[in-house]
Amino acid sequence: MNRRRVLAACGCVVGLAGCLGSDPPVAGERTAKDGDSTDGDSVARAGAFDLPIPEDELRRGAPKDAIPAITSPSFSTDWSGFDEVPVELEDSFEVVGVELDGISRAYPLAVLNWHEIVNDTFDGRPVVVTYCPLCGSAVVAERVVAGDTVYFGVSGLLWMSDLVMYDDRTNSLWSQVLATAIRGERTGDRLSLLPATISTWGEWKASHPETEVLVPPPVSGTIRGRQTRRYEVNPYTSYQQSSSIGIGYNEEVDERLHPKTSVVGITAGGVARAYPLDTVSSEGVVNDRVGDVPVVVAASADGSLVAYVRRVDGEAIEFERDGSRLVGGGSRWDLLTGRSLDGPHEGTTLSRANDRSPMFWFAWADFNPETEIYGR
Incomplete structure (x- = not known):
């Protein structure tokens, strides 16, 4: 590496x-019950430390x-x-x-x-x-x-x-x-x-x-009682745009991606894989498999990364993109919630494939040093 x-x-x-x-100046009437869970191989397993x-x-x-x-x-x-x-x-x-x-x-x-x-x-x-x-x-x-x-x-x-x-x-x-x-x-x-x-x-x-x-x-x-801050100011703007990490204590970084690349990470079956925002956005929708778990990864027009287990009622579904919706299994699905909007799966909500939010690449790689990168 x-x-x-x-x-x-x-x-x-x-x-x-x-x-x-x-200071600077659970939605749906029912959930897909497929038995798939990535929790056992959760990002940043405590047992790894x-x-x-x-x-x-x-x-x-x-x-x-x-x-x-x-x-x-x-x-x-x-x-x-x-x-x-x-x-x-x-x-x-x-x-x-x-x-x-x-x-x-x-x-x-x-x-x-x-x-x-x-x-x-x-x-x-x-x-x-x-x-x-x-x-x-x-x-x-x-x-x-x-x-x-x-x-x-x-x-x-x-x-x-x-x-x-x-x-x-x-x-x-x-x-x-x-x-x-x-x-x-x-x-x-x-x-x-x-x-x-x-x-x-x-x-x-x-x-x-x-x-x-x-x-x-x-x-x-x-916790300190009445407090206020300058909520119109993002004190991390320059940090988010730079290649710097933390406040100066990180000595190593995985160079395969820019440290601040936004990735959503999935772990299952001993496999860890990161999906960069730019790659997912360019493909529209990603149908993949991490270990034995079939997953779908997509990004909204505003850059919101989501990842779901794409198995419903024991069957793996292939998804396509129709504008802001996912389409698969004869149903349309809300991208942000994973909820089926119509068709044979109406009311079903896909299970999450990730148990943490998307994060910066350096953080994902630090906690998952053997990670793969989708598309590479």
């Missing part, structure tokens, strides 16, 4: 205001809670009507979309860039929504550890350039991408993952017309 040393430029470190903690992680592998990016996790989220249909929120929620804003227990919610990256963690509840079900701006990764999970509901906060530490969380019960440290405790009393414990999508607000609300959207603090409360 071709690797080289990569050090973040000083200007990039200064620009990572959110990371450093300072020796736990607990040595303390000297952790890097301090900010003081604990300097990036204040949201602990009392508030939701609305949009951001209008809130005097405390002078920012207009635009259709082009990226969001982490979650659909669970009949509830649809969107968490704008304009908020998550500054807070990284939202402790939420879906109809009594405790959920944590996380986003690491350095890795471009969203991970959503149940916030239940050993039977106890916990709150998660931002430790200010990084491991492999990824967000390290802590739980309020034991102060154990958790890798966001792994969704696993890497140091402390709960070391080795794993969170139960939930499906999530990164899309634009315009796409998400079109597919989920009844959706709610997270309203920024101070309307939503944080």
Whole structure:
């Protein structure tokens, strides 16, 4: 594997205001029941790493809670009507979309860039929504550890350039991408993952017309009480456009793709494969097989990458593209949700083939060093 040393430029470190903690100026009536699951071969298997992680592998990016996790989220249909929120929620804003227990919610990256963690509840079900701006990764999970509901906060530490969380019960440290405790009393414990999508607000609300959207603090409360940030500013713009990684501690990177290439990764049957956005977009739709699991990968016009298991009722379906829809098995399917809209499979929802969101290539490759790249 071709690797080289990569050090973040000083200007990039200064620009990572959110990371450093300072201010800059389940839908459908039924689900495809095919027995396919990639969870057992999940991206970033904890078993691939020796736990607990040595303390000297952790890097301090900010003081604990300097990036204040949201602990009392508030939701609305949009951001209008809130005097405390002078920012207009635009259709082009990226969001982490979650659909669970009949509830649809969107968490704008304009908020998550500054807070990284939202402790939420879906109809009594405790959920944590996380986003690491350095890795471009969203991970959503149940916030239940050993039977106890916990709150998660931002430790200010990084491991492999990824967000390290802590739980309020034991102060154990958790890798966001792994969704696993890497140091402390709960070391080795794993969170139960939930499906999530990164899309634009315009796409998400079109597919989920009844959706709610997270309203920024101070309307939503944080672990540090009343807080606010410049939500109209993306403090990671220069970082996202550069080849720099993290805040200067990554020494190696897999050169096969630009570090910030957006990829969706799938693991199954001992095989890990990354699907770059540009490749998927150019092909329109990708019918593939990872291990023994048949998958379909596609991207929306706005660049939202999705991956599904393309087996329904025991049969693998070949998909084609018809504008913004997928077509297969005599039915049309919503690309963003995987839900069949008509035909013999109407009401069926395809199972997710990926258990984490798309992320930057360097992060996927760091946690899956033996990964293949589709099309290469």
